[in-house]
Amino acid sequence: MRKRKTAGVPVQVYNLGSPAGAQMDFERDELWSRMSAEMGKKAVSLPVFLVNPNQMDMLYPREYRRALDPERIRPLLQEEVEREARERDREGELETRREPQEGEQDLFDRLKRYEEEGWLKYSRVVAVGLYLRMGQHNQQFQDQVLQLGDPNVRTAEAENAFLNHQAPAIFLCCERIVDWASRLGISHHLVMDKVYYHELGHAIMNTLPDGAPNPYLEPWGRTVEESLANAIAYRCFKGKEALWVQRLIQDQPAEYRGYAAAGQLLVSLLDVRFLRDWFREWFHEYDWYWWRRIEYALDRLERGAWHPEVARTLTEVLRNLPMPLTQIMSHKRIDSQNITEWRRFKRRIARAKPWIHQAWKDFANYLLIEGVS
Numbered sequence: 001m002r003k004r005k006t007a008g009v010p011v012q013v014y015n016l017g018s019p020a021g022a023q024m025d026f027e028r029d030e031l032w033s034r035m036s037a038e039m040g041k042k043a044v045s046l047p048v049f050l051v052n053p054n055q056m057d058m059l060y061p062r063e064y065r066r067a068l069d070p071e072r073i074r075p076l077l078q079e080e081v082e083r084e085a086r087e088r089d090r091e092g093e094l095e096t097r098r099e100p101q102e103g104e105q106d107l108f109d110r111l112k113r114y115e116e117e118g119w120l121k122y123s124r125v126v127a128v129g130l131y132l133r134m135g136q137h138n139q140q141f142q143d144q145v146l147q148l149g150d151p152n153v154r155t156a157e158a159e160n161a162f163l164n165h166q167a168p169a170i171f172l173c174c175e176r177i178v179d180w181a182s183r184l185g186i187s188h189h190l191v192m193d194k195v196y197y198h199e200l201g202h203a204i205m206n207t208l209p210d211g212a213p214n215p216y217l218e219p220w221g222r223t224v225e226e227s228l229a230n231a232i233a234y235r236c237f238k239g240k241e242a243l244w245v246q247r248l249i250q251d252q253p254a255e256y257r258g259y260a261a262a263g264q265l266l267v268s269l270l271d272v273r274f275l276r277d278w279f280r281e282w283f284h285e286y287d288w289y290w291w292r293r294i295e296y297a298l299d300r301l302e303r304g305a306w307h308p309e310v311a312r313t314l315t316e317v318l319r320n321l322p323m324p325l326t327q328i329m330s331h332k333r334i335d336s337q338n339i340t341e342w343r344r345f346k347r348r349i350a351r352a353k354p355w356i357h358q359a360w361k362d363f364a365n366y367l368l369i370e371g372v373s
């Protein structure tokens with residue numbers, strides 16, 4: 001058996017001690033032909049380490065071991081939908097968005113109490129892939145990871161690559177990939193590809209500067225990040241394969257399920273000042289009905305009442321009206337634009353205004369509600 005199976009592709013794949021790693025075939029054409037240029041660029045620069053479940057559990061950062069069980073949080077989300085509906089009804093009477101009352105927790109604070117039990121239920125389908133920056137760990141930790149590897153499949157070359165790598169890398173747990181595939185009765189190649197693309201998605205979105213607050217540690221940040229990473233993975237597939245990927249995502253926690261909703265709403269519609277100017281210019285004379293709807297939506301946005309209904313109105317406008325500027329803004333898919341915004345937000349997170357944070361929380365709220373319904 002060949003130890004490395006990547007002679008035909010310019011990608012570094014190392015087996016750190018996973019017996020099932022021998023089944024992962026990185027030379028298949030379909031693995032590479034589904035990738036965008038952006039994803040391929042990450043693939044040729046990031047090494048992939050194949051690990052067994054014990055190694056993955058050791059590598060998986062403690063602070064990331066959180067997950068939300070859709071079954072447990074659905075009642076809470078339902079309450080949230082009803083509360084939002086009540087607030088919308090009252091909005092006519094109120095001038096501004098209602099401030100949270102003293103002692104009232106927002107949805108994401110209330111969700112935190114479900115994170116640990118969710119992890120216990122979902123760790124096997126979450127700790128399958130990992131995108132991790134190496135170099136924060138000491139030599140002793142790295143040695144322990146290596147010792148957990150099966151010596152029959154671990155190579156000296158792989159050990160050296162692991163010990164000397166300081167930059168981000170992708171880890172795939174091959175035993176869990178094979179298990180997941182056999183539970184569903186599908187090819188483990190499809191599961192491997194989905195997991196690999198998802199991790200490359202995290203790499204594409206890795207713009208957080210060193211020392212900046214990490215939104216991933218909060219349920220809303222995790223929801224945006226994981227839903228977008230799944231959106232990146234999902235759009236690589238077509239037809240039956242895409243459907244199986246959707247079935248795989250159904251096994252994942254609530255944070256991962258907003259991948260479809262992420263293509264429905266533009267979070268960038270939050271820049272009200274810019275939007276108002278160009279909407280006025282293009283629509284005022286052109287279409288009175290639409291202008292009235294847009295004006296109403298923008299007024300609510302400016303008062304801080306951003307919510308899915310408002311953004312949906314604006315998204316609909318952008319999509320349906322054949323205007324020059326509309327074309328400029330909608331030449332990219334909605335999920336791609338949201339991914340671009342998320343990268344930009346993370347890059348400047350330390351300086352982001354409170355209302356921008358709130359917009360992302362509202363977006364995460366929408367992803368969760370749509371994702372688990």
Ligand SMILES: [Zn+2]
Nearest residue numbers: 198202226229
């Ligand atoms: Zn992920």
